[in-house]
Amino acid sequence: MEKRVITFGTFDLFHVGHLRILERAATLGSHLIVGVSSDALNFSKKGRNPIYPENERMEIVKSLRCVNEVFLEESLELKGEYIKTYRADVLTMGHDWEGRFDGFRSLCEVVYFPRTQGISTTDIIAQVKTYE
């Protein structure tokens, strides 16, 4: 039987940490759905837009072999709705969100994965700024 996995993220300046968590997420089931955070959602959280616009971030994530489906995540408050709409059996997120989504255990299984150490979009931006 198909087992549907859902995960969320911005995936800005796509890097190997993003790839690894998506590959791990895919091992939890047979169909991986990714909610890519909208530019507006990022702006409301961080006060700046991502470097790559939402349509390009979605295009990159959609092209991965381990990803079956992408959609635009427009609000953090809608996770329960997205889980139901996409009939997810499992919600998975990185450890930076540990415990934050335990409330959804009544709707689906919730699994947290460790992050890849030593790489992040924030660090990449900071490093690029040091180059001439």
Ligand code: C2G
């Ligand atoms: N990640 C990782 N290792 C890294 C960096 C990120 O495993 N070195 C994981 C994060 O834990 C997350 C996913 O990659 O599960 C996407 O990370 P971000 O793009 O930073 O997503 P974020 O802004 O945390 O998502 O509903 C959640 C929101 O969409 C926010």
